[in-house]
Amino acid sequence: MSDGTMDRVARATPPRVARKIKGMSDRAIAWLFVAPTIFLLLAINIFPLIWTIQLSFTNYRANRLNREVKNIGLRNYERILTDSDIWLNMQATAHFLFWTIVLQVLIGFALAYLINKNFRGSPFWTTVIVLPMMLSPAVVGNFWKFLYQPQIGLFNYIVSFFTGADPSSFEMLGQVNLAPWSIVIVDTWMWTPFVMLICLAGLRSIPDYIYEAAEIDRASKLRQFFTITVPMVLPFLMLAVLFRGIENFKMFDLVVQLTGGGPGSTTELTSINLKREAFEKWRTGYASAYAIILFVTVFGLASIYVKALNKVKER
Amino acid sequence: MSRFFKGLGRFRRGPWEMLATIIIALGVFMLMQPFVMWAYSYSFITTLVGTLMFIVVSHFPEDE
Numbered sequence: 001m002s003d004g005t006m007d008r009v010a011r012a013t014p015p016r017v018a019r020k021i022k023g024m025s026d027r028a029i030a031w032l033f034v035a036p037t038i039f040l041l042l043a044i045n046i047f048p049l050i051w052t053i054q055l056s057f058t059n060y061r062a063n064r065l066n067r068e069v070k071n072i073g074l075r076n077y078e079r080i081l082t083d084s085d086i087w088l089n090m091q092a093t094a095h096f097l098f099w100t101i102v103l104q105v106l107i108g109f110a111l112a113y114l115i116n117k118n119f120r121g122s123p124f125w126t127t128v129i130v131l132p133m134m135l136s137p138a139v140v141g142n143f144w145k146f147l148y149q150p151q152i153g154l155f156n157y158i159v160s161f162f163t164g165a166d167p168s169s170f171e172m173l174g175q176v177n178l179a180p181w182s183i184v185i186v187d188t189w190m191w192t193p194f195v196m197l198i199c200l201a202g203l204r205s206i207p208d209y210i211y212e213a214a215e216i217d218r219a220s221k222l223r224q225f226f227t228i229t230v231p232m233v234l235p236f237l238m239l240a241v242l243f244r245g246i247e248n249f250k251m252f253d254l255v256v257q258l259t260g261g262g263p264g265s266t267t268e269l270t271s272i273n274l275k276r277e278a279f280e281k282w283r284t285g286y287a288s289a290y291a292i293i294l295f296v297t298v299f300g301l302a303s304i305y306v307k308a309l310n311k312v313k314e315r
Numbered sequence: 316m317s318r319f320f321k322g323l324g325r326f327r328r329g330p331w332e333m334l335a336t337i338i339i340a341l342g343v344f345m346l347m348q349p350f351v352m353w354a355y356s357y358s359f360i361t362t363l364v365g366t367l368m369f370i371v372v373s374h375f376p377e378d379e
Contacts, residue, residue, distance in 0.1 A: 081356045090355065094347035293359050297346060300339035300366040303373075307332060 049295075056289035063282040076289035086290075089265065089273045095180055096187070096255075096269060097248050101241055103188045108195025109237065113229075115196070116203040126200075133193040141257025144186045148172040148258075173259055179267050183255050187248065195240045202236030203229070235312045242305040246298055270294055322378065331372035338365030 010018075024032070056076055060069045080086055111129060115122050132140070147155045148171075156167040172182040206228065214224045252271040255261070261268035261276075268276075274294065278287035322330030342362030345354040 077359065081359055082352075084352070087352065087355050090347050091349045094349070097347070296359065296363050296366055297343055300362050300369070301343065303366060303369045304336050304339060307336065 052288045052291055055285050056292050058285045060285040060288075061282050062278075062284040072285070076286045077293070079286065080290055080293060085265070086270075086273065089268050089270050092180065092265075092267060093249065093251075093269045096183060096251065096267075097245060099181075099184045100187045100191070100248055101244055103184065104192045104195045104244060105237060105241060107188065108192045108240065109199045109233070111192070111196040112199035112203055115200055129196060130193045132190045135190070137190070137254040138257055140186065140190050141254045144182075144189075145173065145258060148182060150174075174263055176263055176266050179259055179263055183258055183267055186258060187251070187254060190254070191244060191247075195244065198236050198240040198243075199233055202233035205236075206232045235308065238308050239305070239312055242301065242308055246301050246305060249294070249298055249301070326375050327378050328372060328375040329378050331375055332369065335365050335369035335372055338362075338368060341365070 057071055057073060058069050059072050061067060115126055115129075144155075147153050150156055150168045150171045153167075155172065156170070159165065159170075160167040170178060172178050210228055210232075211224060214228060219227070250271055251269055252275070255267055255269055256272060259267040261272045265273075270290075271294070274287060274290050277283050277290060319330045319333070323334065339362055342358050342360075342365055345358035345361055348354055
């Protein structure tokens with residue numbers, strides 16, 4: 001802060017507050033400023049976490065407040081980790097995670113590679129490509145629901161235009177074999193621009209002189225791509241993969257809007273299943289244990305993410 | 316490879332973080348794989364061990 005600003009702040013401080021602050025050390029003033037944030041963090045993050053851990057060892061039900069709460073040890077964890085239905089939900093989440101990451105990385109990298117060529121109008125196309133990422137997931141879910149309509153939806157007509165199949169002969173959101181792919185397509189459409197932006201940052205960080213040296217050594221374009229471009233963009237790609245992995249592991253709003261977990265439970269991802277256990281079946285203790293399992297998984301992935309981030313920063 | 320094992324023996328941050336990362340990744344894979352139920356059942360404890368290990372070993376000294 002400049003001296004002028006400091007003077008203005010000192011003049012604007014009411015005399016009563018100034019008298020109180022005068023006797024305090026720098027450390028005490030620093031604590032005074034940080035304390036509200038720490039208090040909020042404890043109240044909103046740490047306390048609920050500790051309470052959830054405690055509830056996960058009980059048979060507590062939030063809709064039966066008069067019922068005696070019993071400590072049942074690790075039974076909730078045991079039930080979850082031996083439940084084949086939850087295992088299927090995990091597999092649905094894995095299918096969603098795997099294919100969204102593969103498609104987003106491939107398409108995102110290809111788009112970044114093209115945009116990096118700096119052709120005429122590339123800033124305009126970058127803006128157009130990035131647009132889906134700026135929309136709310138609830139809005140995206142709703143309008144893709146219309147696009148997937150078998151009678152009036154644009155998606156079915158485009159597919160029928162290329163394949164010759166009758167547009168009303170298949171239902172993306174209603175068929176067991178197609179519904180998991182419908183959510184993959186929408187998430188890929190929405191989040192590929194994010195991967196593209198990270199890849200673009202990686203591509204722009206490669207100095208031109210490396211390519212010039214490779215040209216002098218008569219390395220082919222393909223060789224340059226695999227020995228310079230890919231290895232130098234890889235840490236950025238890893239970052240994008242981890243970030244999208246963590247985000248998609250927690251995916252809720254988009255899928256709820258699109259399929260609501262159906263048909264049956266084919267698109268019921270873990271977060272949707274968790275919400276049902278907690279707020280439809282009201283098995284609060286059980287849902288708390290479920291939430292802790294998901295939390296530990298995301299926390300573990302986040303630790304790797306932070307490590308990857310530091311590596312990219314070191315570069 | 317021998318440098319990795321030496322680092323483990325000397326409690327260096329790099330190799331231990333790598334080991335913790337592998338355990339976390341293994342735990343996440345076990346949680347989501349469609350092959351065997353027992354792997355799913357032991358996935359949580361694997362991820363938990365990896366995560367706690369990661370927190371502890373990130374305080375180890377760096378390689379010289």
